[in-house]
Amino acid sequence: MAVTTQILQSYRRPRAVMRRLVAANRGGARPEARGFVYLLMGLFIIFISQLPDLMGEGIAQVDLSEGMTGEDGPPPTDARMAITLFAWLFVWPLILYVLGGLSHLVARGLGGKGQGVDARMALFWAVLAVSPLFLLRGMASVSQSVELVMVMNYAIALAFFWIWLAALWEAEHPVPHDHAPEENA
Numbered sequence: 001m002a003v004t005t006q007i008l009q010s011y012r013r014p015r016a017v018m019r020r021l022v023a024a025n026r027g028g029a030r031p032e033a034r035g036f037v038y039l040l041m042g043l044f045i046i047f048i049s050q051l052p053d054l055m056g057e058g059i060a061q062v063d064l065s066e067g068m069t070g071e072d073g074p075p076p077t078d079a080r081m082a083i084t085l086f087a088w089l090f091v092w093p094l095i096l097y098v099l100g101g102l103s104h105l106v107a108r109g110l111g112g113k114g115q116g117v118d119a120r121m122a123l124f125w126a127v128l129a130v131s132p133l134f135l136l137r138g139m140a141s142v143s144q145s146v147e148l149v150m151v152m153n154y155a156i157a158l159a160f161f162w163i164w165l166a167a168l169w170e171a172e173h174p175v176p177h178d179h180a181p182e183e184n185a
Helices: 005-012 013-027 030-047 077-108 115-144 144-170
Strands: none
Touching: 005 013, 005 077, 005 115, 005 144, 013 030, 013 115, 013 144, 030 077, 030 115, 077 144, 115 144
């Protein structure tokens, strides 16, 4: 199934999507690789969504007041874009790997029986699934509507936690294949 179709289905039935992702991972030789690719794709889309703000076109444009500039003036746009790209593609994956591991440990403490790779997949999939909302937020930022940006921020947070927690539940409470419900979750 196409990733874009799965992203759309994640908003309605995140557990069913996660069930398919876990099943596909179990059959692969490198289960961690698929989740990592999903994570990098999602983070790159989030970086793209921030370009209007980094270029000074959006609401959250960089404030380069006197106290924040060096003796040579404000940092150039390409430097701001490079450091933001570095942060999203190199720093955030490390943070999210730690968060994925911690979420697995917490779920394990609460009776979860899944594997760590599945808990990380739940988190990484949630990042990819909400990344299109970040693009909409970037467009809202260009529109200069503070209210619209705030609505998008809340929508992103709500969608992220909805997808992540439902997917994490599915990852930590695996159903044997002979007892699996037919796409009703």
